[in-house]
Structure formats: structure tokens, C-alpha cells
Amino acid sequence: MADLMTATHEAAHGADHGAVQGAMAAPYAGAGSPYRWGMSVDLDRCTGCGACVVACHAENNLPIAGPIDTDEGRSVDWMRVERYWEGHYPEVTAHFVPVMCQHCTNAPCEPVCPVFATYHTPEGLNGMVYNRCIGTQYCQNNDPYNVRFFNWFEAALNFVEPLANQLNPDVTVRSRGVMEKCTFCVHRIREAAADAKAEERLLEDGEITTACAQSCSANVITFGNLLDPHSKVSTAIASARRFRLLEALGTEPVVYYLKGGQA
Numbered sequence: 001m002a003d004l005m006t007a008t009h010e011a012a013h014g015a016d017h018g019a020v021q022g023a024m025a026a027p028y029a030g031a032g033s034p035y036r037w038g039m040s041v042d043l044d045r046c047t048g049c050g051a052c053v054v055a056c057h058a059e060n061n062l063p064i065a066g067p068i069d070t071d072e073g074r075s076v077d078w079m080r081v082e083r084y085w086e087g088h089y090p091e092v093t094a095h096f097v098p099v100m101c102q103h104c105t106n107a108p109c110e111p112v113c114p115v116f117a118t119y120h121t122p123e124g125l126n127g128m129v130y131n132r133c134i135g136t137q138y139c140q141n142n143d144p145y146n147v148r149f150f151n152w153f154e155a156a157l158n159f160v161e162p163l164a165n166q167l168n169p170d171v172t173v174r175s176r177g178v179m180e181k182c183t184f185c186v187h188r189i190r191e192a193a194a195d196a197k198a199e200e201r202l203l204e205d206g207e208i209t210t211a212c213a214q215s216c217s218a219n220v221i222t223f224g225n226l227l228d229p230h231s232k233v234s235t236a237i238a239s240a241r242r243f244r245l246l247e248a249l250g251t252e253p254v255v256y257y258l259k260g261g262q263a
């Protein structure tokens with residue numbers, strides 16, 4: 001991971017910063033939506049506390065895996081915090097990389113779905129239609145970031161009373177047989193966008209954020225509209241510290257990582 005991150009970081013440093021934002025916005029300029037959602041993750045701030053992972057679980061009604069499920073590789077986490085080491089012993093520093101769905105512009109998981117259960121929205125989200133999914137797991141096999149999970153859990157057995165009381169009523173409770181992954185908390189986006197539309201205005205920067213960003217006490221994660229050149233996320237990714245995971249694959253993620261040096 002560390003080598004890959006170094007390589008992609010250097011590749012990003014050599015690029016024209018403004019050009020990246022332009023390239024991201026271009027396919028969506030005519031998509032009819034004023035929004036193009038994206039995220040920045042500042043790795044120099046991350047302490048690896050895991051609050052974002054817990055918040056994601058609670059917000060999105062993720063099934064709870066026990067030790068037996070985990071041993072069988074059946075845990076479900078829409079985001080994880082990877083750890084990597086920099087330096088040589090004894091001068092070693094631990095670093096952490098929160099990884100969630102990268103909502104790739106050229107998402108490799110989308111064209112392999114035989115029933116179009118995963119698709120790209122006009123707002124640039126990698127969408128997932130649960131009640132269309134037939135569980136072939138082709139998307140998971142074609143996902144280079146390993147952020148898609150097959151749900152092995154019967155919801156009725158997983159969320160027994162009184163656990164069911166903690167479910168988020170704004171989010172579907174999935175059951176065994178479907179693929180799932182980070183949605184950028186799309187329910188929050190939809191609700192706020194509907195309210196804004198009723199008030200005949202656009203969403204303002206900072207009006208919505210994801211559960212992971214909201215729960216991070218170190219302000220590692222910034223979520224917002226990439227089509228707004230003045231949004232916090234657009235400002236953050238204009239930094240020379242910017243890079244994207246597995247950049248060489250050409251997947252064009254909208255999750256930008258920041259690492260090393262000054263902004």
C-alpha cells in the first residue's frame with residue numbers, strides 16, 4: 001500500500017492541479033445536475049481511531065458479524081481504516097488510510113453487473129439498486145478497492161429485538177443475497193436536496209455531510225460538491241498533496257487523499 005501511495009502521490013504532483021478538477025467536472029457538466037459529489041481525506045490528520053467506521057455502521061444499518069462470520073470472511077464494513085508503516089526500525093511511523101467506495105467515474109464494478117443493479121447517477125455517485133441485485137458478486141470481483149460486500153445475513157435474525165430499535169429509519173435494511181457498499185450517505189443528500197428544491201434554491205456547501213465526516217473529531221474527511229469551485233472539498237483537492245488510490249488504473253475516483261508537506 002505504501003509503495004502504491006507513493007507512486008500515485010508523485011504522479012499527482014506532476015499533474016496540473018486545476019486540470020484535475022476540470023477533468024472531473026467535464027463529464028458531468030451536461031448531466032443536468034448542479035452537483036458532483038466528492039470527498040477529500042487528509043491522511044496527515046488521521047489518528048486511526050475508527051470513529052468513522054462505527055458511525056458508518058450505525059448510520060447505514062450494517063449487519064453485525066460475529067466471530068464465526070468473520071472467520072468465514074463474511075463481515076460487512078462499508079469503510080475500513082488501513083494501516084501502513086513509513087520509515088525503518090526504530091524510526092517507524094504508523095499511518096492510517098480510511099478506505100470507502102471511491103465512486104469512480106470509470107467504475108469497473110458497473111459494466112459487469114448483468115442486471116444494471118449498480119450504475120452511475122447524474123450526480124456522479126456509484127449507485128446500488130438493492131431490489132434489482134441478484135447477488136452474482138461480479139461487481140465485487142471487479143472492484144480493485146475491495147469496498148463491496150455480499151450480505152450473508154438474514155435481517156430478521158441479525159437485528160433481533162431490542163437491536164432493531166437502533167436502526168436508521170431513513171436507510172433500507174438489507175437482507176441476505178445482495179451486494180452493498182458506501183453510498184456517500186445518499187439518504188442525507190436526497191433529503192436535503194428535496195428540501196432545498198422545495199425552497200427553490202441549491203444546496204449550500206457544508207449543508208450536508210456524510211456520517212464518517214461528521215463523526216471525525218480530527219476533521220480528516222471533507223465532503224461536498226466538486227462542481228462548486230469554492231466548496232471546501234474543491235479547495236482541499238487543489239492542494240499539491242493530493243493523490244488518488246490506484247490512480248494508474250484509470251478508474252478516476254472522486255475520493256482524493258491528501259498526504260505530506262504543506263497545503
Ligand code: SF4
Binds near residue numbers: 045
Ligand atoms: S474518525 Fe477520523 S481520525 Fe478516526 S479513523 Fe476515521 S478518519 Fe481517521
